[in-house]
Amino acid sequence: MSFFQAKEFSYHIGWRSRGRHAGRHASVQTGLGMEFRGHAPLIAYPDPRRIDLRQTLRDPSEQIFVRMFNQKSSIPVYALCDLSGSMGFVGERSKLALAAEIAASVAYSAYRVSDPFGFVGFDDMVREDWLFTSTTKVHGAFDLTDRLGDYRPSGGANGLLDADRFLSRERSLVFLISDFHMPSALLEQALGSLMRHHVVPVVLWDGAEYRKLPEFGITSVTDCETGARRTLFLRKGYRERIAQAFEDRRQMLQKLFMRFDMPPFFVEETFSADALTEYFYQFVAA
Known part of the structure; x- marks a missing residue:
């Protein structure tokens, strides 16, 4: 069967991928995704694009916080x-x-x-x-x-x-x-x-x-x-x-x-x- 004759089906998984490569499945990897994971100090996760001003202003120790997200990853x-x-x-x-x-x-x-x-x-x-x-x-x-x-x-x-x-x-x-x-x-x-x-x-x-x-x-x-x-x-x-x-x-x-x-x-x-x-x-x- 040729590449163009193969039938496509949709599949999904009920567990989180640990893969580091970008893909379509829910993952435990931190990255450029849309699923909010939590906050971290900027010094631990140096991505100024993700600075959360509200969380930063609320912090009594005056640390700068960024938002962390889970990326979508591939699975074998x-x-x-x-x-x-x-x-x-x-x-x-x-x-x-x-x-x-x-x-x-x-x-x-x-x-x-x-x-x-x-x-x-x-x-x-x-x-x-x-x-x-x-x-x-x-x-x-x-x-x-x-x-x-x-x-x-x-x-x-x-x-x-x-x-x-x-x-x-x-x-x-x-x-x-x-x-x-x-x-x-x-x-x-x-x-x-x-x-x-x-x-x-x-x-x-x-x-x-x-x-x-x-x-x-x-x-x-x-x-x-x-x-x-x-x-x-x-x-x-x-x-x-x-x-x-x-x-x-x-x-x-x-x-x-x-x-x-x-x-x-x-x-x-x-x-x-x-x-x-x-x-x-x-x-x-x-």
Whole structure:
């Protein structure tokens, strides 16, 4: 997906950035902003443009005071993408092509508000050939997402346990893109390692995995716990059990993510940037 085709969505955070670079988000940094922070002596904060005459005249020690403001700052934004075998599923469309579209949208949306963007791909390890260093110059990220749509993944998802080491030390907004067909214990441990960041789990499922299976006949399905592909002879009862297993998995994922205060965003076959904007209005205080 090219730079000009990427869809933009709006995001905001419910915490204060510690970033020193100017941006669009509430910050703890003192600077040229509009949010009043308090007063300080001119000698401690030498900016004559901010002298407050009223506060100065009220001070019995006759110090000169200036007004201090918090600036708006940038935050690091990442797409953390699952490249394990289950992401190779192709139903209504390729899961990795969908992941590439979402990652490109994240990169473009970050670029539009001057936030640096980075990409981390993992399967059984974090893949050095699928790393994009956090930067505001994101054109290279679109070259990576173009490659992602044609990639043939394999292996498991154990690399998620090490992903935190490749993210910024500063608190970041992380879009964790996966079908989450991985062992629950692994996912729970990985979410614990990511708790210092603001994580948005983007869950990629496809109706062809469970809702649109044939009523009768031979088909290939994905085990919703291990991600393994299996060939099955379907009957009505078996088809219903597969659908129920996915519904149980959905509920389990929702409960697990909410335990870590990470509301999931489910995407089935079609990505809507407007729906992701609505997600932030629903779950993150403006």
